[in-house]
Amino acid sequence: MNTELAVDAVDVTKRYGQLVAVDHLSLQVAQGEVYGILGPNGAGKTTFLRMLFGLIRPDSGTVRVFGRSWADSGVRVLDGVAGFIESPRFYPYLTGKQNLEGLALLDGGDRGRHGSRIAEVLDVVDLAGRENDKVGGYSYGMRQRLGVAASLLRDPKLLVLDEPANGLDPGGIRDMRGLVKRLAESGLTVLLSSHHMDEVEEICDNVTIMSRGKVAFHGSIGDLRAMAPDPGHLLSTNDDAKARIIALEQHPEVAVESDPQGGLVAIGPPERLSAYVADLVRADVELREFTPTQTPLEALFFMLTDTQSDTDEATGERFSHRQKAGVVR
Amino acid sequence: MTSTDVKPDETTSAATRPARPGFGAALRWETRKLRAQLRTKALLVGAVLTPIAVVVIVHSQARPPKDTLFGRFATENGFAMALLLLGFASQWVLPLLTAIVAGDIFASEDQHGTWKTVLTRSISRSKLFWAKTVVATVFALVALVLLAASTIASSLLIVGHQPLTGLSGQTIHARAALELVSASWASMALPMVGFTCLALLFSVWSRNSAVGIAAPVVIGLIMQLVGALGGIETLRPYLLSTPFEAWHGLLASPQFTGPLQESVITSAGWSVVCLVAAFLILRRRDITGD
Numbered sequence: 001m002n003t004e005l006a007v008d009a010v011d012v013t014k015r016y017g018q019l020v021a022v023d024h025l026s027l028q029v030a031q032g033e034v035y036g037i038l039g040p041n042g043a044g045k046t047t048f049l050r051m052l053f054g055l056i057r058p059d060s061g062t063v064r065v066f067g068r069s070w071a072d073s074g075v076r077v078l079d080g081v082a083g084f085i086e087s088p089r090f091y092p093y094l095t096g097k098q099n100l101e102g103l104a105l106l107d108g109g110d111r112g113r114h115g116s117r118i119a120e121v122l123d124v125v126d127l128a129g130r131e132n133d134k135v136g137g138y139s140y141g142m143r144q145r146l147g148v149a150a151s152l153l154r155d156p157k158l159l160v161l162d163e164p165a166n167g168l169d170p171g172g173i174r175d176m177r178g179l180v181k182r183l184a185e186s187g188l189t190v191l192l193s194s195h196h197m198d199e200v201e202e203i204c205d206n207v208t209i210m211s212r213g214k215v216a217f218h219g220s221i222g223d224l225r226a227m228a229p230d231p232g233h234l235l236s237t238n239d240d241a242k243a244r245i246i247a248l249e250q251h252p253e254v255a256v257e258s259d260p261q262g263g264l265v266a267i268g269p270p271e272r273l274s275a276y277v278a279d280l281v282r283a284d285v286e287l288r289e290f291t292p293t294q295t296p297l298e299a300l301f302f303m304l305t306d307t308q309s310d311t312d313e314a315t316g317e318r319f320s321h322r323q324k325a326g327v328v329r
Numbered sequence: 330m331t332s333t334d335v336k337p338d339e340t341t342s343a344a345t346r347p348a349r350p351g352f353g354a355a356l357r358w359e360t361r362k363l364r365a366q367l368r369t370k371a372l373l374v375g376a377v378l379t380p381i382a383v384v385v386i387v388h389s390q391a392r393p394p395k396d397t398l399f400g401r402f403a404t405e406n407g408f409a410m411a412l413l414l415l416g417f418a419s420q421w422v423l424p425l426l427t428a429i430v431a432g433d434i435f436a437s438e439d440q441h442g443t444w445k446t447v448l449t450r451s452i453s454r455s456k457l458f459w460a461k462t463v464v465a466t467v468f469a470l471v472a473l474v475l476l477a478a479s480t481i482a483s484s485l486l487i488v489g490h491q492p493l494t495g496l497s498g499q500t501i502h503a504r505a506a507l508e509l510v511s512a513s514w515a516s517m518a519l520p521m522v523g524f525t526c527l528a529l530l531f532s533v534w535s536r537n538s539a540v541g542i543a544a545p546v547v548i549g550l551i552m553q554l555v556g557a558l559g560g561i562e563t564l565r566p567y568l569l570s571t572p573f574e575a576w577h578g579l580l581a582s583p584q585f586t587g588p589l590q591e592s593v594i595t596s597a598g599w600s601v602v603c604l605v606a607a608f609l610i611l612r613r614r615d616i617t618g619d
Contacts, residue, residue, distance in 0.1 A: 053449045055616035075453045083449070089442035094365055105358045106450040108350035154450070 004067050006031045006158045006189040007052065012061035014047055021047040023213035024061070029191055029206075031157070034184040036204035037193045040305050044213040045193040049085055049162050052191075053078065065158065083160030083191070087167065088147025092136030096127060096146050099135055103150050121149040125179065141172040148179060159183060162193045177202060197301045211305040228296035229303070233273060235264040236289035243285050251276040263289065350452050355460035363430065363464055372429060376472045380480040384410055384487050398496075398577075407485035408493040408506040412580070414480050415513055419573035423517055424524040424549040425542075426476070427469035431528035432541025434461045435611070439536040444616045458611055462529060462604065469525045470518060477514035481507075497582040513576035516589060519596035520572035524549060526603035527569065533607040566591050569599045 007029035014022040022044040029035040037045045050056045051063050054070045054077060062069050068077045090099045100118045109117075122128045125145035130138075138146065144164060151159055164180060165173040181203055184190045194200050200207055201221055209217040217224065235256070237243045243264060247256040254268035254276045266273060280287055294302070363369050387394070387403060387410065394400035398416045402409035438444045447457060485507075493506040501509060524545050532541035552570035555561065565571055572592030578585040 050445075050616065053445070055445055055448060057615065075451060078449065078451060081449075085445050085449070089446050091362060091365075091441060091443060093367075094362070098361075098365070102358045102361060103446070103450055105354045106350055106447055106452040108354065108451055150446070 004031065005029060005064070006033070006066060007035075007191060008064040008067075009048070009052075010062050010064075012048065012051060012058045012063060014044075014051060014056065014058050020213050022051070022058070025210070025213070025215060026061075027208050027215075027218075029158075029189060031189050032187060033206060034190045034204045035192065036200035036207040037191065037210060038195065038197065038200050038207055038301065039210035039216075040195055042212075043195075043210040043305065045195075045210055046086060046162055047213075048210075049083075049160055049191075049193055052160065053081075053083075053085065055085065080154075080157035081160065082151035082154035082156035082158075083162070084147040084151060084164075085160075085162045087140070087163075088143060088150065090135040090143065090146060090150075093134060095132050095134050096122070096138065096142075096149075097131035099146070100131075100150060100153055104153055107154055117153060118149075121152040124152060125149045126175075140167050141169065141176075144168060144172070144176065145179075148176075152183075156188065158189045158191065160191045160193075163195070164192070165194070165196070165199060197297045198295065201297055209301065209304050216304040224297060224300065228300045230268050231270060231273075231296050232265055232267040232293040232299070234259060234289060234291040234293055235266045235287070236262070237264070237280065238286040238288065240264055242283065243280055246279055246283055246285070247276060250279055265293065350450075350456070352456050352460065355452055355456045356463060359434075359457075359460045359464040363434075363468065369430065369468070372426065372472060373475060376426065376475040377479045380414060380476060381483040381487075383414060384480070384483045387413070388488050402494055404488065405491070406493055407481075407488035407490050408501075408503075408510050410484035410488045411481045411510050412513060414484070415510075415517070415576070418476065418480075419517060419520075420553065421546055421550060423473065423476075423521050423573070424528075424546045426472050427465070427521055427525045428528040428542045428545045430468045431465035431525045432532045432543075432545060433538040434465050435529065435532040435607075436536050436538040436541045439618075440538060442618070448616060454612055455608075458608055462526075465529060466522055466525050469521050473514070473517055473521055477511070477517075481510060481514065493580075495582055496577060496580045499582040501580075509579050513579055516576045516579075516592065517573065519592050520569060523569045523572070523596040523599040523603075526600040526607075530603040530607040530610075533610050567595060567598075569595065572596050 005028050007027065009025060009027045012022055012025045013020065025044070025048060027037075027048075037048065039045050047056065051058050052065060054075070057070070062071070065077050065081055066079070068079075070077050090096075091102075094102070097118060100121070104118065118131075119128065122131050125148050127142065127145055127149060130142065135143065135146065144167070148161075148164070151161075161180065165176045168176055177199060180190065180192065184203060190203075192200065192204060201224075204221060206220050207217070207224060208215055217227075235243065240258070240263065244256050247254050247266070251268070251272060253272045254266055256264050256266045259265045266276065268276070277287065277290065293299075390404060393402070393404040394413070397413060399409040399412040403413040404410075438447070448454065490503045490507070492503055493501045493510075495501050527548065528541055528545040531544045532538070535541055535544070549570055552568040556565050556568050556570055571588075572595050575588035575592040578588050
């Protein structure tokens, strides 16, 4: 078996003025691996992938792909590599098929060889029948799928996908994840960038979590799960004060605090939470809501990256209770 | 999406035998894109039809435009009409004609966000750069040929092909006049290539099609204004607008070709400087943004 790394990034740094977009990043992806790069927007994921593709140059460090670097091999680095950065973009005045034909030309292919291959990849991404429509009329999801088709056209050994489900509706997300999983199961090495923990958890073997250009975590999904905090639940009762007293007196393993949005947040091991809820009912405390907040891995992601979505401040505040409760195993 | 399985051998087989695209592949791709654009077709059709309409309109005027070069005879002589239109076209039409394609050819990749699409394939930046340069230059020359052929043909057919009165008052017979008028139009090729390269530079540098198209035209007009000022004789030969006037010597008696020789140097100099600058900018550029 070929033990050469698919991606070997060593001490890579990229600065834009005062901003350090990628800060001494080292990352290795073995062949056949499905690898996730996770991080909030601005973490440096896309900057790193741009360096991998040679779109930008690192200020220091090296990125080798199948043993080749841009410095010594130029565009040959991309032999066997395909993918897209952020949303894939095409020429809107050309049809989907014309776009793929042109890209095949730039891969050194001829129309004869690629004619059937184009039909094949269009079928894989479910764009067969729409290939003669101009891309300007494609929906966002169709362009994402055309991006995957354009990548498959290169017969890659390494597929690099940057936020492939970004901007898609729930059905599109499901389809895209299904496609990526099928591709991964086919033996491709996949490097997947995402800011969705569940996406990476579902697909990837190993993961690097980035925050502000640096590596915040590096390891397997199993390692990550082992680090995850206890699950949290939103709790709504008719007597929150009594519910808190019961927790304090009878269930010290369960942390219960007021939620800024109203109600309580209870955090603890699942079996302890169940016992706590049963005691609330026995004590005639009416339970009106018992809703999971974040998944444990989502919570860990926020902890590691130390960020919260601007649009989800409430979630952030709820999570801060868990941090205060020190519930990370 | 379909449930079609993607087998490993389907997706990885060719990775071990990557093909290497040549310059011809990049050239075919750029040509195909240009041909697919409505603007390209409209420009070429316009280059053929517009001169016919202008010749008809000028020919129908009761009073010829006497204050312009060859204007006095334009309504009576087809060769003079073709030269009148040449003088007009060289002021801003020719720079604009080439800038519409050359000023957009790099910037449109930024506009569509497609740099990352093409530069993540197997083609190098250098090959793409030269392919775009060749395509833009060939387009400029094709447009010039069509404009010239349409202007000369429509002028001779609509106005007539009587002997031409030259700039020194000499009579130039029809056959010789046709050769001189054709040569005069052909002399536009060099400065037009220079303006093409200038537009390419603005297209690469600004990443904005509007700047890439407008800047060369504005600079051309400014150069003409500067060239018309007194006391700048040493500067005038180096202006890219000066080669547009080099054909005057062909219509004088005796003929003088010094300006034509200077125009070769001036146009080539501008072209080389602009292309080298554009190439270095593109080669060193970080492709960021969507």
